[in-house]
Amino acid sequence: MKKPLFRVASSESRFAVRPDEVSHIKQSIKLEELKERLPFYLERYHSEHIQKRTAHSLSLHCPFHEDRTPSCIVDDRKGVWLFNCFSCGRAGSLIDLHAEKTGLNPCSFEAIESVAQSLGVQLERSLRPSQADRRAWAEQNRIAYTQSKKRQRELLEQETLTRYQRENLHEKLRPYLSKDWRADLWYSSPVWADTPALATFAFIDVLFPPEAIIWMGECHETGKEKHRENFKTCREWIRQSSLPSRVAAGHFQAGSVSRSKDNVITSPFIVIESDDLIGKKPVTDEEKRRNKVLSHALAGYCQKELGLHLRAVIDTGNKSLHLWFDRPSQDALTAVRTLAPGLRIDLVLLDSCSSAPLRMPSCIHEKTKVPATLLYLDHSAS
Ligand SMILES: [Zn+2]
Numbered sequence: 277m278k279k280p281l282f283r284v285a286s287s288e289s290r291f292a293v294r295p296d297e298v299s300h301i302k303q304s305i306k307l308e309e310l311k312e313r314l315p316f317y318l319e320r321y322h323s324e325h326i327q328k329r330t331a332h333s334l335s336l337h338c339p340f341h342e343d344r345t346p347s348c349i350v351d352d353r354k355g356v357w358l359f360n361c362f363s364c365g366r367a368g369s370l371i372d373l374h375a376e377k378t379g380l381n382p383c384s385f386e387a388i389e390s391v392a393q394s395l396g397v398q399l400e401r402s403l404r405p406s407q408a409d410r411r412a413w414a415e416q417n418r419i420a421y422t423q424s425k426k427r428q429r430e431l432l433e434q435e436t437l438t439r440y441q442r443e444n445l446h447e448k449l450r451p452y453l454s455k456d457w458r459a460d461l462w463y464s465s466p467v468w469a470d471t472p473a474l475a476t477f478a479f480i481d482v483l484f485p486p487e488a489i490i491w492m493g494e495c496h497e498t499g500k501e502k503h504r505e506n507f508k509t510c511r512e513w514i515r516q517s518s519l520p521s522r523v524a525a526g527h528f529q530a531g532s533v534s535r536s537k538d539n540v541i542t543s544p545f546i547v548i549e550s551d552d553l554i555g556k557k558p559v560t561d562e563e564k565r566r567n568k569v570l571s572h573a574l575a576g577y578c579q580k581e582l583g584l585h586l587r588a589v590i591d592t593g594n595k596s597l598h599l600w601f602d603r604p605s606q607d608a609l610t611a612v613r614t615l616a617p618g619l620r621i622d623l624v625l626l627d628s629c630s631s632a633p634l635r636m637p638s639c640i641h642e643k644t645k646v647p648a649t650l651l652y653l654d655h656s657a658s
Pocket of ligand 1: 338339340341343347348361362363364365366
């Protein structure tokens, strides 16, 4: 790792030299040094977009478009400061960024001089790039451009796929629709728990091996020494007189005090949820009911069409179902992830379920005050 040119002084994350001091520094620098000033440039011209600063990276809302999540990462991992937007595919050096913003040709010396000017520095004359350097750049730029075009094309293809799937989603789910979905689930469930209290114990007993260390608790019960007691083996949890309202789907390593991803040693499940199968977030009771009817159909679709093995279904007590499936092979999971946007599957939950605080049966929903219910439970792993 290269030493950062701009030291981060404190948690306040101010760069050692402040951007507003730049205009007073009339120094001659080399081209490479100019490129190192990307963070600096961003502080000066796009500070309102910056979300997070560390010594070797910035994350920001992309300056080229509406960007609600910070999609743009700026870092010096490749030995030079580069930006990369995961949303629009734009990527490159300070010169590329400035050129794109100002409409200059990124391969032109004009663009480089314009960057230097905007930062109040001069380029060392003797170090003006040679013809060969400039040809090499042009080539690099051509490659970067081709790659970014390719990425944009892929994104477009994914969008088209998603749109097509969404248009046909209800058609696809139709064979799996059931008016009596709740009863269907209940009667097809291999394990029956007669009372809500029993359901909580059955849920973890059936899904986790006795020696697996699992996290249970309230959402905030993680990260401090006192939260060591939220990590117990399944066997120990079952000996408790009652169980907490939330559980993470992964197995944790011994001695964990935080349910961070790093402490997860195996993730035996994926959890699929969709909050907007009806085409939008459900608001009325009727919309919520309909979203759950469709979620049940989605469970059928995932089993029959995607070959996933259903292990548990929890009605969250609000507008959706949590569908617990055995974690499939990596290839199958990649396929699920590709199809997820079209199936309106929540990707964040899918990717974080092994460490996220998921609702147990009986967990009271904050908004509706309705307890979650266990509707289906299967003891046999695939
Ligand atoms: Zn972008």
